[in-house]
Amino acid sequence: MSLLIAAFGFGLVSMAVIALAAVGFTMQFGITNMINLAYGEVMIASAFVAYYLNQARVSVWIAMLGGAAFGAVFSFLINRFVYTPFQRKGTALLGMVIVSLAVSLMIANAMLPIVGYFSVAYRERFSHLLRFGDIALTVNQIVIIVLAVVVMLAIHALLRYTRLGKAMRATAANPMLARNCGIPTNRVIDAVWLITGALCGLAGVVAALDSDSFTIASGAAFLITALAAAVLGGAGQPYGAMIGAVIIGLVTELSAAVWSPDYKQVVAFAILVLVMVLRPQGLLAKRGALAAAG
């Protein structure tokens, strides 16, 4: 029983990390209609930017902002100079997925000679362990959970209460109609890539910090869980991604405690498959992309 409770605590941490990654990923798809498989590589590239700042004696929490800024700019540039030209030419969604896969491989291979293949770790990887009964969390992990909650609330506020958020939802629902109504959709999309890129960068640093050590190859692992949470919640649905993150994060840890770590991912993805069978649109995709946000 104590292991189960401990696993629940670990699940909260996993949930927080996945949520940060999944919300950005799903917003990119929901608003720009782009399944960006390079997301994991941008995460890890941002994590390395923060790592180099951290090595220069910048606190990891400040370096995290650098990672987020890098993620924002890098994602924006990828969209501007790679994805948008293809989309303008009318490349189909499947074709864009392949393009993003190519971008992912290019980023990984371009980074390899720069960052090398050795594992690295942030200087502040260790922090005090606090125990709440059977739940044991470090200060870093608690900060990560709080950070995720704050970011989720901020995303909620952005989408629900700001003009930009409303413009995003309008663009997601019907870009042509939004344009005809005077919404500068191109600028909205630029803003989306900057915001989701920042989320991506932030998630990369958080995931790397949570992992203790990371390498250039860690991007794929980060992407898979984010993708699973996004699809489970309903592709394009930020709130769905949050729910997906809760389910994936908790289920993976709890199943490891109840059965065996061997089945950790099996159980999580079995649930994903089950949901896809019973509800192909995902948990929250009832009213179309981003509709639930309003």
Place this chain on the structure above:
Amino acid sequence: MREGRLRRFLALPASAMVLALTACGTSGGSTGGGLGSGDLLVGVLAPFSGADANLGPAYYAACLAAAPAINNNGGVGGRHVTCQKFDTRGEPADAAPAANQMIASNSNLMAVVGCTSDEASAVAPIVDKAHIPMFCMTGQSEFNKTKLPYFHRLVPADIYDAYGMVGWVQYGPNHPAWNKVALVFGDDIGSQSFVQPATNALQHFGKTVKNFPIHLGASSFRTEVQSMLAFKPDVIFTEALGSAGTYLGEVKELNSGQTIPFIGTSATIDPAWFKDVTGTIGVNDVVQYYRGVDLGYTFSGKAYDEFKANLQAAASTFADAPKYGQRGSTLHLYDGIIMTGLAMVATNSKDPTVYNPKIKDIANGTSGATVVHTYKEGLDALNAGKSIKYVGAAGENNFDQYNNSQSGYILVKYDAQGGEVQVIGLTPEQTKKLSDAGGI
């Protein structure tokens, strides 16, 4: 053990016309006649990207060190040896096309090195079918009695690594009694091959042992660690390439800052592994709590000195090359390439069907063979009409009928700079007891 599994040499595709020239040759003519002309190529077939991207560079470094050892002494019958990377990404699906492409586009392959457990099962048959000697870095048991004649393995099978680790528990000095042992290896088939022999041997010696498999590459193992800690182990057996840093970091974190002693396989004697683990638990903890097993390298002598010097010089091509000075796989592959070059000279043939069997002769030596330590010494002896036994940078080789070379184990630790420190060597009697206890 993922790395340290397969090494294979690829040799050149057969050219029947050289047979007439090789008919007379057991000693070395270096005129280039039967040996052909143009550069020779050593294919480094290994992961250079993906989760195991840290493995390929160790083998590439071996080739970069071996090439000048041969080239500075006239090459192989005047032919210079070059090295080329062929990236398997650590995936069989990528490895098989990479192997096919390597063979199809390079008619000057003399050998292939690399092929880890990630891809050995996929590529070894392909390379063998092309009749190219290979030196592979895998410990997979399926190669213990392989029928692939071009396959060579200079590293031990995983089961022997497992016995070596049990040897630390039984015979290692200066540690308290380790009665409860947690086995922490990847949940893939290759990594789990350590588990059964280690379990058998430990139970034979009255120890309590439990397996805690982990999914390599996962971003965290907190629940797995918590479960393992509940077992209250005295010591952990592990390898966990690519994930050891994260796992052991979480062990320390969840064990109130206290690292549990851990014993690593021979693949953990590796600069990437050292950096990964020291990055999370710190150098002091690695020096204090790490134990490892390795083959009995001396890291000294004429062969090693030349290897080390060439490795230093290779930094101009590959900056990280000097870091592999004490990496067993790098030493072995270096020797494998040298032996292949000598085998070609000895048979005066560029035909791998002719020189492949000679590799074993040169490694094991025949009666009355002259012991040589470098390519130049081998060349001189061959030119003098002598048969040779090559004892190289990694020491003696002893191929069995399945081209598996096995030598004695040493128990080791790390120093603060990541250098290997030998503690003791396991005696043949101790090794036999361990092997008998393992029963595999």
